[in-house]
Amino acid sequence: MTRSSPPIRCRGLSVGYDEDPVLEDLSFTVGNGSTVALVGRSGCGKTTLLKTLAGILDPLDGEATVLSTSLPQSPPPGELGYIPQSLGLVMHETVLTNVLHGRLSDLGRMRSLLGRFPADAKTEAREAIERVGLDGYEQSRVKELSGGQRRRVAIARAFVQEPRVLLADEMLSELDGETAQSIVDCLVTLQQETGMSVVIVEHNLDVAKDISDTVLRLGAGGIEDRIESVSTREPVTQQSHE
Amino acid sequence: MSNVDRTISAAALRTRLKTFGRPLLFILVFVLAVWSIWILELHQTDFSGGADGLTFLYGAAIPPEMSVLEVGLRGLLETLYIAYVGTLFGVLLSLPVSLVASRNLFPWYLTLPARWFLAVLRVLPSILWAVIFVILIGTGPAAGVFAITLYTIGFIGKLEYEAFEGLDNEPIEAVSSLGATRLQILRFVVLPQAINSLISQTMFMFEYNVRHAAAIGIVGAGGIGYYIMGYLDFLQYDRVIVLLAIVFLAVLVIDELSYRLRSFFLGDTSTSLSK
Numbered sequence: 020m021t022r023s024s025p026p027i028r029c030r031g032l033s034v035g036y037d038e039d040p041v042l043e044d045l046s047f048t049v050g051n052g053s054t055v056a057l058v059g060r061s062g063c064g065k066t067t068l069l070k071t072l073a074g075i076l077d078p079l080d081g082e083a084t085v086l087s088t089s090l091p092q093s094p095p096p097g098e099l100g101y102i103p104q105s106l107g108l109v110m111h112e113t114v115l116t117n118v119l120h121g122r123l124s125d126l127g128r129m130r131s132l133l134g135r136f137p138a139d140a141k142t143e144a145r146e147a148i149e150r151v152g153l154d155g156y157e158q159s160r161v162k163e164l165s166g167g168q169r170r171r172v173a174i175a176r177a178f179v180q181e182p183r184v185l186l187a188d189e190m191l192s193e194l195d196g197e198t199a200q201s202i203v204d205c206l207v208t209l210q211q212e213t214g215m216s217v218v219i220v221e222h223n224l225d226v227a228k229d230i231s232d233t234v235l236r237l238g239a240g241g242i243e244d245r246i247e248s249v250s251t252r253e254p255v256t257q258q259s260h261e
Numbered sequence: 262m263s264n265v266d267r268t269i270s271a272a273a274l275r276t277r278l279k280t281f282g283r284p285l286l287f288i289l290v291f292v293l294a295v296w297s298i299w300i301l302e303l304h305q306t307d308f309s310g311g312a313d314g315l316t317f318l319y320g321a322a323i324p325p326e327m328s329v330l331e332v333g334l335r336g337l338l339e340t341l342y343i344a345y346v347g348t349l350f351g352v353l354l355s356l357p358v359s360l361v362a363s364r365n366l367f368p369w370y371l372t373l374p375a376r377w378f379l380a381v382l383r384v385l386p387s388i389l390w391a392v393i394f395v396i397l398i399g400t401g402p403a404a405g406v407f408a409i410t411l412y413t414i415g416f417i418g419k420l421e422y423e424a425f426e427g428l429d430n431e432p433i434e435a436v437s438s439l440g441a442t443r444l445q446i447l448r449f450v451v452l453p454q455a456i457n458s459l460i461s462q463t464m465f466m467f468e469y470n471v472r473h474a475a476a477i478g479i480v481g482a483g484g485i486g487y488y489i490m491g492y493l494d495f496l497q498y499d500r501v502i503v504l505l506a507i508v509f510l511a512v513l514v515i516d517e518l519s520y521r522l523r524s525f526f527l528g529d530t531s532t533s534l535s536k
Contacts, residue, residue: 073438096440107435112453120449124440131445180439 024087025050026184026216027072031081034064034071040079041067043240047233049184052210054217056227059237065220066104068237069186072218073101086183097124100182100215104189106173110162114153114172117161118144121180140179147178151205167198174205181213188220203230321498329492329500333507336478336485341511343405343477343484344470350406351413352463355379358414359421360447365430376422382415387470391477402483409470409477417466424458425451461523468512468519475508 027049035041041064049055057065070076072083077091086094093099100121101107108117122140123131130136136144148157151171161169170190177185190206191199207230210217221227227234228248236244298304361367362375385393387408394404428451436450452459478486485504492500 070434073434075434075438093440098440099438101435101438103431103435105429105431107431109432109436109450109453111456116449116453120436120439120441123436123442123445123449126445128442128444131442131448134448176439182439186438 026086027084027218029081029083032071032078032083033080034067034076035079036067036076038079040240042237042242044081045242047235047242047245049216049218050232051216052214053233054210054219054231056231056234057218057220057237058222058224058227058234059243061222063237064240065222065237066188069101069188069218069220073099073186075101094184097180098183100177100180100185102173102177102185102187102190104192104220106169108161108169108172108176111160113158113160114148114164114175115141115144115157117172118147118175118179121147121176121178124180144175144179147175148172150178150208151175152201167194167202170194170198170202171205174202174209178209181215183215185209185215185217186219187217189222190219191221191223191226199226206230318498321496322502324499325503325506326497326499327503329488329503330507332488333485333504336488336504337507337511339402340474340478340484340486340508341471343402343409343482344467344474347406347409347474348413348463348467348470350410352417352459352466354410355414355418355421359418360425360451362418362422363425365426365428365433366443366447366451379415379418379422382411383419384415385412387412387473388477388480391482392480395481400481400483400487405474405477405482405484408482409474412473413466413470416469417462420462421455421459424455424462428454464519464523468515471515472512475512 025048027047029048030046032045033040033043034045045068047055057068059065067076071078071090072085074085074091074093083090086098088094109120119136119140122136122143125140126136145157148154151174153168153171153175156164156168161172164172173190187206190202194202206217209215217231219227219231221230224234224236228246231248234244234246234248235242236246358375358379362372362379364372367375390408390411391404394407398404398407432450432454433446437446441449474484475486475489478484478488479490481487481490485508489501489504492498492504
């Protein structure tokens with residue numbers, strides 16, 4: 020895939036569960052290095068769309084290409100990052116181990132069996148932990164951390180993975196303004212360094228406009244509205260909770 | 262019918278089932294109990310000879326013959342070895358099968374045969390497996406170890422795949438989308454998430470197997486049960502009672518140890534209503 024072709028392209032895509040479409044006839048592209056926010060009311064299909072793009076759900080109809088791979092086939096290992104609503108962290112494991120999961124695609128079979136990561140992967144993971152402001156927590160178990168700290172672990176995992184596309188589901192929900200801002204800053208830094216594209220689910224329209232280049236408002240079984248926003252990256256204010 | 266209508270009608274059905282289902286369930290449980298008692302003729306049980314039997318047993322077993330204490334302890338130790346080795350082998354061999362039997366990890370055409378395999382091993386209790394192995398390889402503790410191992414695979418394998426299926430699916434999905442292989446998902450997500458349950462189940466299985474390892478000796482598969490059967494054959498109840506007391510005390514101690522260890526691995530389970 021050339022860098023110029025968009026990493027995500029959907030044409031007439033329908034998504035849902037068990038042949039029951041939640042969203043139909045979706046057409047949009049996500050350009051290199053850009054951020055697209057999906058907004059809409061609870062149950063409108065934001066997470067379903069994200070799970071489909073992540074390869075967890077099969078598309079019901081239409082075409083979707085993620086990193087030059089047509090769904091439901093998986094893109095090359097390690098190029099796609101996905102942070103689900105509950106972050107997808109292994110709670111009983113340490114922060115360091117969870118961050119190292121971002122390098123699993125580089126690990127051979129024997130190292131996988133033994134659970135041994137190479138020294139350079141560990142160094143990178145420690146650096147990533149430091150960059151998200153969690154230095155000193157390497158050996159803490161994730162279950163002992165606060166919600167904001169856990170989100171930082173998920174971002175550190177993405178730092179280590181350096182995916183071409185990151186799909187993040189409600190990364191900022193239930194956070195106070197200051198913590199949300201620090202999470203956005205981490206995400207922006209990662210994006211600037213790696214040039215990755217981001218699709219983020221966000222229920223607050225103002226926040227979505229603030230952190231993205233394009234906002235897709237979902238509802239009534241499809242895309243209701245497209246808002247091309249000029250991202251100012253200004254501080255995120257207090258989140259409203261659903 | 263829209264999704265919202267479907268959800269509402271499903272909720273209404275659930276409410277109706279809850280309203281009428283519970284009294285019906287209680288009635289069903291009661292009727293089934295009465296029916297079973299009737300079929301088994303429990304109501305016609307004759308207890309009149311019980312007192313004589315108790316007097317005979319008391320006279321034959323008291324005072325206990327304490328000289329068999331050493332034999333009993335040796336038998337108990339053999340029982341513990343059988344339970345330990347059988348549990349260890351059973352747990353290790355059950356793990357790969359139970360992983361394949363988990364519906365959230367493998368497709369149905371693999372989970373189904375794995376579940377059947379575990380079910381077949383559970384069909385026979387360990388004492389019947391012991392009878393089979395005594396026929397195949399002769400009397401002694403080896404038959405006991407094989408019997409306990411096979412039953413453990415079937416029993417704990419079911420507990421394990423239920424634990425794997427109860428895991429939070431989002432870490433599996435997240436790590437899977439990072440490009441992890443199935444082996445890596447099992448090694449780095451599934452097993453670490455389930456480890457406390459697995460340790461707890463293993464403790465429970467060992468405790469369970471100690472009791473069963475004592476019983477399988479009766480059919481010649483080694484351990485303290487072998488000696489109990491020997492003394493019973495010669496009606497030496499004063500010796501039998503000593504060995505039974507040893508088993509009773511050992512099971513009590515292991516029960517308590519197992520409970521404490523399981524509480525440690527699963528977190529504090531000592532919440533009491535009396536607080």
